[in-house]
Amino acid sequence: MSRAQDKQKKKSKTDRYILTPLIPKEDAQLGIYEDALDYVFENGKIRNIALSGAYGSGKSSILLSYKKKTNKDFLHISLAHFDPTESKAASAQQEESEKNGADNQPEISKISLLEWKILNQLIHQIKPKKIPQTNFQLKKNTSKARLILATLSTITFLLLSLYVSMFVKWVGFHDALTVKWIRLGLHFTTCPETRLFALFICVLLAGVGILGLMVLQRNRRVIKKLDVKGAEIEMFKDSDESYFDKYLNEVLYLFENVEQNVIVFEDMDRFDSIAIFERLREVNTLINHSRKGKKPVVRFFYLIRDDIFTNKDRLKFFDLIIPVVPVVDGSNAFDKFIEILEKHSILDHFDMTFLQAFSFYIDEMRLLINICNEYKVYYQRLNEEKTDIDNNKLFAIIAYKNLFPQDFAELQLAHGFMFTLIDSRGKLINSEKLRLVQEIAAITEKIECANNEHLENENEVDRIYKNELEGAQDRLNKSGSNNKGDAQKTVDKVEEKIASRKENLRNRTKSGQAGLRRKIASIEKKLSSFVAGESGISSREKTLTKSLII
Numbered sequence: 047m048s049r050a051q052d053k054q055k056k057k058s059k060t061d062r063y064i065l066t067p068l069i070p071k072e073d074a075q076l077g078i079y080e081d082a083l084d085y086v087f088e089n090g091k092i093r094n095i096a097l098s099g100a101y102g103s104g105k106s107s108i109l110l111s112y113k114k115k116t117n118k119d120f121l122h123i124s125l126a127h128f129d130p131t132e133s134k135a136a137s138a139q140q141e142e143s144e145k146n147g148a149d150n151q152p153e154i155s156k157i158s159l160l161e162w163k164i165l166n167q168l169i170h171q172i173k174p175k176k177i178p179q180t181n182f183q184l185k186k187n188t189s190k191a192r193l194i195l196a197t198l199s200t201i202t203f204l205l206l207s208l209y210v211s212m213f214v215k216w217v218g219f220h221d222a223l224t225v226k227w228i229r230l231g232l233h234f235t236t237c238p239e240t241r242l243f244a245l246f247i248c249v250l251l252a253g254v255g256i257l258g259l260m261v262l263q264r265n266r267r268v269i270k271k272l273d274v275k276g277a278e279i280e281m282f283k284d285s286d287e288s289y290f291d292k293y294l295n296e297v298l299y300l301f302e303n304v305e306q307n308v309i310v311f312e313d314m315d316r317f318d319s320i321a322i323f324e325r326l327r328e329v330n331t332l333i334n335h336s337r338k339g340k341k342p343v344v345r346f347f348y349l350i351r352d353d354i355f356t357n358k359d360r361l362k363f364f365d366l367i368i369p370v371v372p373v374v375d376g377s378n379a380f381d382k383f384i385e386i387l388e389k390h391s392i393l394d395h396f397d398m399t400f401l402q403a404f405s406f407y408i409d410e411m412r413l414l415i416n417i418c419n420e421y422k423v424y425y426q427r428l429n430e431e432k433t434d435i436d437n438n439k440l441f442a443i444i445a446y447k448n449l450f451p452q453d454f455a456e457l458q459l460a461h462g463f464m465f466t467l468i469d470s471r472g473k474l475i476n477s478e479k480l481r482l483v484q485e486i487a488a489i490t491e492k493i494e495c496a497n498n499e500h501l502e503n504e505n506e507v508d509r510i511y512k513n514e515l516e517g518a519q520d521r522l523n524k525s526g527s528n529n530k531g532d533a534q535k536t537v538d539k540v541e542e543k544i545a546s547r548k549e550n551l552r553n554r555t556k557s558g559q560a561g562l563r564r565k566i567a568s569i570e571k572k573l574s575s576f577v578a579g580e581s582g583i584s585s586r587e588k589t590l591t592k593s594l595i596i
Contacts, residue, residue: 065419065422065423066390066415068416070104070106070107071107071110071111072107072114073111073114074104074107074108074111076108076112076115079108079112079368079370080112080115082366082368083112083368086366090343091365092365093330093334093346093365094326094330094345094346094348094363094364094365095347095348095365095366095367095368096349096350096364096366096367097109097348097368097370098352098367098368098369098370099351099352099369100352101351101410102372102373102409102410102411102412102413103370103371103372103373104370104372105349106312106349108370109310109347109349118308119305119306119307119308120309120310120347121171121304121305121306121308121309121310122310123167123168123309123310123312124167124312124313125163125167125312125316125317157319157325160314160317160319160322161325164297164311164326165297165300168300168301171304172300172303172304199251199254202247202251203248203251203255206248206251207248209235209241209244210241210244210245210248213241216235216236217236220232220233220236294325294329297329298336301333301344302333302336302337307341307342307344307345308344309344309345309346309347310347310349311347311348311349312349313349314348314350315354318354323348324363326346327346327363330344330346348364372409372410372411379408379409380401380402380405382405382414383401383404383408384401386414386415386418387401387418390418390422392418392421392425395425395441396437396438396441397438400438404441404442404445408445413448413449417444417445417448420444420447421440421441421444424440424444425440428440446464450463450464475576479573479576482569482573482576483573486569486570489562489565489566489569490566492549492550492553492562493553493559493562493563495550496550496554496558496559496562498550499547499550499551501547504548507547507551511540511543511544515537515541515544518536518537518540519537521533522534522537
């Protein structure tokens with residue numbers, strides 16, 4: 047095979063397996079959002095802005111597209127989401143430790159962790175040279191050339207210091223040398239001018255060293271106390287401020303040195319903490335107060351879901367709220383399905399009725415895209431093994447995997463709801479078949495009772511049971527509290543007889559007979575579908591389930 051043919055084969059294979067990334071788009075249609083964001087940047091009083099919408103509604107895509115279109119520079123802070131199971135486990139472990147007295151350290155709160163995450167991401171997005179005084183430094187490789195220069199400078203300072211302080215002994219040592227060419231080569235070192243020059247170099251090196259130490263002391267505070275003959279001199283007093291106060295000071299310092307004037311906070315709402323929004327609003331106020339008249343206004347953008355605030359407090363917190371209409375919801379999910387499946391060239395794999403019913407369960411664009419991505423991988427992989435599968439069922443199980451990943455993981459271990467459902471399929475079918483047979487028997491019995499009914503109309507029924515009903519009701523009215531229950535049962539039995547015979551009369555009519563026979567035909571159709579499809583469907587489902595688990 048030639049190289050060109052090999053390249054063409056690889057290219058066609060790559061095209062066949064192409065997937066759609068889940069990252070936000072940079073070419074989204076902005077429309078009204080562009081006007082709204084333009085207004086934000088034109089108004090210096092708008093500093094805390096919320097883009098509010100459901101998960102997957104396109105908030106990040108709007109900001110990225112606007113950023114690309116206007117060439118504005120944003121600093122993004124994206125926070126990870128707590129795993130609820132891990133959080134509960136950690137809390138339980140912490141409580142147990144406190145009970146046993148094993149851990150006396152205070153528990154780190156969610157708000158403190160959020161503050162640290164924000165600080166950490168700020169530090170990693172600012173050049174270290176711009177924030178030398180921060181208490182939090184990034185680890186970086188020290189230049190080998192700087193290490194060599196520092197080593198040589200130290201050795202030179204030590205040698206010259208010895209030379210200057212022991213100059214007289216050095217002159218005596220020089221005069222005692224017996225090798226003539228060595229004594230002549232070092233003769234210049236015995237001159238007072240050379241000693242003076244060496245002293246100048248020592249002072250210069252010492253000055254550079256002291257300057258470096260002072261800069262390090264200012265930025266890092268490496269020396270806090272000096273003890274001179276028992277007299278303690280405190281150079282920098284330890285701060286008594288709280289953790290948050292220290293954190294706030296760090297944030298203010300970092301924001302003073304950040305290059306961007308727009309900070310975007312993403313995924314903070316996943317922590318369900320309102321307090322962090324209050325802290326950040328305070329930070330924004332302090333930053334802009336210190337920048338007043340000196341630097342541009344700093345704006346905070348918050349990408350949040352609509353229900354993070356349960357009341358109207360969000361109207362007090364944000365200067366402007368821009369609602370984001372979801373790209374995918376129940377009203378347009380089917381159309382988006384068609385669009386994405388056509389893009390992936392797999393629309394013809396599915397039944398339209400199935401897709402239309404299925405689309406009601408998908409309300410997020412990322413979810414839809416990822417289901418299509420995973421379907422393509424599974425479809426290609428199973429086809430390579432020549433596995434006979436139902437594409438609709440494969441698509442459904444992939445969707446289940448995305449909607450309920452934990453249960454799907456348990457399915458692979460032969461546990462969970464889905465496994466129980468598949469494993470109990472035979473029992474469920476038999477139970478449903480028995481129920482349908484019993485329902486047919488009950489309707490057949492109604493037809494027989496209707497045919498055996500000899501009364502002509504409902505008035506005759508009322509006349510026949512009038513005396514019996516009145517007698518039962520009279521006994522009920524006259525019975526005491528102890529006998530009231532039995533008397534009521536007698537009245538109920540008479541009323542049931544009346545209702546049953548009137549139903550027989552209605553069922554005996556032509557329309558009544560036709561209605562009952564239609565019900566029997568409908569149930570028999572369901573029953574026959576169970577019987578006819580039981581073996582074939584079961585084998586395909588087992589094949590599909592086995593393929594997915596493996």
